[in-house]
Amino acid sequence: MTSSLTTIDLKIEGMDCGHCISTVEKAVHALPGIEEVKVSLSDNNAIISFDAALTSQDAIVEAVEDAGYDVPR
Incomplete structure (x- = not known):
């Protein structure tokens, strides 16, 4: 089985504390x-x-936005 591991660096706006990180x-x-x-x-x-x-960058962005943070595009 080949793994298609991808790494992205996502800018996130609106985080200001440790709770935001978690x-x-x-x-x-x-x-x-x-x-x-x-x-x-x-x-x-x-x-x-x-x-x-198994997942996409769009799904990750959506999850972060659904958690209440902005991802500039």
């Missing part, structure tokens, strides 16, 4: 195929590794 991490980890999520408050971003065969 909210974003929990929202993204709820998706299938998520391998790793590293959210940085100081950089206002998340570096996310995922299996592109």
Whole structure:
């Protein structure tokens, strides 16, 4: 089985505390195929590794936005 692991650096606006970090991490980890999520408050971003065969960047963006944060496009 070949893994189609993809890593994206997603800008996220609206995070201002540790609770925001865990909210974003929990929202993204709820998706299938998520391998790793590293959210940085100081950089206002998340570096996310995922299996592109199981989820998409659009689904990740939607999960972050549904959690209450903005993802500039």
